[in-house]
Amino acid sequence: MTVKACNRNIEKTLLLAEEMLLLADQGDADREDAGCGILYGILRDAGYKLKQLAEKEKAAHVAKGAWAE
Template identity: 35%
Template structure:
């Protein structure tokens, strides 16, 4: 297994989690519809990145065994 690959996948997972946290913070204080639409798109992308990273992490872990 490539350790660099694992590190990159973990970094992507971390980034996705931070994107989700940030959008959660903005949604609680923002009342502008346009801003909320932008942050909804960001949150949707973050969940897709998180899902893809988790799937790849499982694949990498399976190869390790």
């Protein structure tokens, strides 16, 4: 069974959000100044927001029966 493009895009968004969170953690650990701290804080915040929105959208697709794993 093929995955619908809309569901594949939600999955890609979840993966991207996870990668953003990992990069924010690594960037924070490696940073040398406060400016980088601000950058990685914003990246982390955006990653969490994207993850939350994508999970909500995935749940909506599951609830209406439009999600197949």
